[in-house]
Amino acid sequence: MRYRKQRYDRIDPVVIRARRDRDLFHWGGAQASNAAEDVQKRFFGEAAEFGIEKGVTIPIPAGFDRFASFTFAADQHGPDLYENVEEAKVLLRIMGTYFHAHVEAVFRAPVVRDPSAPLSQRQTQCLTWISLGRTIEKTAQILDITPRTVAFHLDNARAKLEAENVTHAVALAVRRGLIP
Structure with missing residues (x-):
């Protein structure tokens, strides 16, 4: 204590x-x-x-x-x-x-998943790393993909979540229990 x-x-x-x-x-x-x-x-x-x-x-x-x-x-x-x-x-x-x-x-607090906007595994990974403050370039290095591919997954996640931008998508994904 x-x-x-x-x-x-x-x-x-x-x-x-x-x-x-x-x-x-x-x-x-x-x-x-x-x-x-x-x-x-x-x-x-x-x-x-x-x-x-x-x-x-x-x-x-x-x-x-x-x-x-x-x-x-x-x-x-x-x-x-x-x-x-x-x-x-x-x-x-x-x-x-x-x-x-x-x-x-x-x-861990129970997570209530929102099935109305399921994200792919890669979209979830990209959003999670961005939520931790990583840049698109750093996320690309971590996931061993190109920055363009990271941007593609982030944009698709944003669209699925009906978010205004990536920051909004991260906030919605956290709120809905889609990312940690």
């Missing part, structure tokens, strides 16, 4: 690293003393007060630039987690991915 209230996810070096890395990593007291900012040193100090001294984190890509992480933590006298999980990291990544999918399914 304190973690969320203090918005520690914005300064937590473990979360910051999990956002950019794709492989399992370990962390601990050495990072606390090498922390770049005083706020991070204070963060590690508070974590130690709660008995969290070291751990192993498995980053989990969640699609469309979202991520999750699966972390095992221990106190100062706990086991060397890195040594114990290195040989099981593939299994741990699978466990983390399934756990994340379960949590996401349980806590």
